[in-house]
Amino acid sequence: MSRLIVISNRVSRPNKSGNQGGLAVALAQALRESRGIWVGWSGEITENFTGHIGFSEDEGVKTATIDLEEQDVDEYYNGYANKTLWPLFHFRIDLAEYARDFEGGYNRVNQRFADTASPLIEPEDIIWVHDYHMIPLGQMLRDKGLNNRMGFFLHIPWPPTRLLVSLPHHTKLVQTLFAYDVVGFHTEEWLESFRHYIEREMGGTVNGDFVTLNGRTIQAIACPIGINAQEFSRAAVSDAASSMFEQVRRSLQHRALIVGVDRLDYSKGLEERFNGYARFLKDHPEHHRNVVLTQIAPPSRGEVESYQHIRATLDALAGRINGEYSDVDWSPVRYVNQGYPRDKLAGIYRAAQIGLVTPLRDGMNLVAKEYVAAQDPEDPGVLILSRFAGAATQLKDALLINPYSPEEVSDSITRALAMPLEERKRRWQSMMKCVEEQDISWWRQCFTERLMAVQREVEEKKPQIEAAE
Template sequence: MSRLIIISNRVSRPSKTGNQGGLAVALSQALRESRGIWVGWSGEVTDNFTGHIGFAEYDGVKTATIDLEEQDVDEYYNGYANKTLWPLFHFRIDLAEYARDFEGGYNRVNKRFAETASPLIEPDDIIWVHDYHMIPLGQMLRDRGLKNRMGFFLHIPWPPTRLLVSLPHHTKLVSSLFAYDVVGFHTEEWLESFRHYVEKEMGGKVDGDFVTVGDRTIQAIACPIGINAQEFADAAVSEAANDMHAQVRASLQDRSLIVGVDRLDYSKGLEERFNGFSRFLKDHPEHHRQVVLTQIAPPSRGEVESYQQIRATLDSLAGRINGEYSDVDWTPIRYVNQGYPRDKLAGIYRAARIGLVTPLRDGMNLVAKEYVAAQDPEDPGVLVLSRFAGAAIQLRDALLINPYSSEEMSDAINRALAMPLDERKRRWRAMMNSVEQQDISWWRQTFTDRLTAAERPEEVADDAATVEPGAGAPAAG
């Protein structure tokens, strides 16, 4: 059996507390089954990069990590990954920063990952590279003579061509994806945007799942990620979840809970969510003192200025809304800047009458699926979901809204609070069926089956996987 080599920006080691995320759990399971290795950044900073690999093994999962220099973190992670690609791929071209140092650091760190991983890879290994931090890694591995089957999965949206062409050297970046054998996206929309770019900017051809530019053909597929639905449903009735559920319900004093759980990020639409809830309080004074919005938003990427700004904005908004509507024994918004273990989160989800998941743009959004899985089948809550989240394609029985419209959000909250039990059950059951059928194991197996079945290159010349800009049509960038 071929080993699976997973390469990602960060490595999630198995935890004795069992608080790994669903993606980490699924990938760890695949690594155990194949005797594979997870390669990535340790999260630590070193004065001078030496290429030293830190090996570890826990619960059958082997990891190999490297430390990066502070300059690497500034240019590769905080810079190109999170100041350039992240905003651009989330349609926020106004926030994207383009700097040669960022791009140089991004390529330098990817080369360091290639140099680290190459000696660990055996000829029959299958390589699975993850996310926007590592787009050019496959090409760099090919440059080192690797002929292995190699796949890439993008966990964030793929932007429309009209936005992507604003990226300097965009064609070079996209061309590097043709070093892989299978490239995966969460939704048909992101896949179609990729195909459109390849056809219009690179003169490529699309034939079903096969995309060809020059002499290189890859499979490009839509493969939506899921969660471990049964595990999360079980977590929602665990002792820790029940204790959290009881604590939350006691604090509410019979009020209805609306919950949002998001990393503190401008793509999550938190400012728009607060404004939508404020509009609801204005439109429906009969619900004053009857509802509480609890927004859990752990800080992230604090070194990036745009993240500092969103935190300051939300602090101000929460204060203003609470100042306008609070009473001596009621505060409408509970704004919490800390995270919780998954079992406690499951208890909070289960206590909530409404799950408010309203990103402005999201590759998938697993919080929406976790909220569904955590519900009591006999008295489920209602999911209010942005139509711009990848999850909206599967969870069509949520109340789908435009998160930019405070009126739509206000109407949806009011409708959810008034929704009769029979309708809540019907909607929940339909969504739960989707969450159970296309779960995390389905996603992992679907992608790796495609990758395993892909033809292994018999011979890869130094430039065989390199697609020259302009192959078939003029290309900018």
């Protein structure tokens, strides 16, 4: 049996708390089954890069990590990955920063990952590279002589051609994707944007799932990621979740809860969400004192200036809304800058009559699926979902909105609060069916089976090649 080698920016080791994300759980399961290895950055900084690999094994999952220099983190992670690619791929060209040092650091660190991983890889291993931090890694592994089956999955949107061409050396970066055998995206929209770029900018050809450039053909597919729906549903009725549910409900004093859970990031539409909620309070004074918005927004990437700006903006907006509408025993906004374990988060979701998931652009957005999975089947809440989230292509029975429009946010909250139980149950049942059927295991199999098919094609052709020789 072939081993699976997972390579990503960060490694998530299994833990007994049960609070790992769905992606980490799915990959860990695959690594156990195949006796594979997860390779990535340790998260630690070293004064001088030595190439030393830290090996570990936790609950049957082997990991191999390296420490990076401070300059590496500044240029590769904070720089090219999160100041250049992240804003550009989320359609925020106004925030993208282009610097030669960033690009140089990005390529240098990818080469370090290639140097680290290549001695660990055996000829029959399957290599699965993840996300925008590692786009050129496949080509660097090929340059070291590796002929393994290799796949790449992009967990964020692929931008339209008209935006991608603003990236210096964009064709050189995209060319490296043709070192992989299978390239995956969450939605048909992102896949179509990739195809369009290959045809229009690089003169490649597209034939169904097969994309050809300069004589090299790869498979490019849409394969939406899911969650472990059954596990999350169980977590929603666990002791920890039930305790959190009761705590939240007591604090609300019979008021309706609207919940948002997002990393503190400009792509999540938090400023627009607060403005839409303020519009709701302005237009519907009859709902004052009867509703509370709880926004959970753990800080992220604090070293990046644009993230500091969004935090300051939200602090000010939450204060302004509470200052304008609060009463002595009611505040319309609870703004929380901390994260919660998954079981407690499931209890918060279950306590909320409305899940407000309104990113301006998102590859998928698993919070939407988690909110659905956490609901009480007999009294489910209503999901309000941005049509610009990847999840909107699957969760069509959510209330789909334009997050840029305060009026649509306000109207959707009003509609959700008044929605009859039978309609809530019908919408939830439809969404839950999708969440359960296209879960995290389905996603993993969808992608890895394509890579296995590449192997079968090679094996089927091998006798013919030998005969021809």
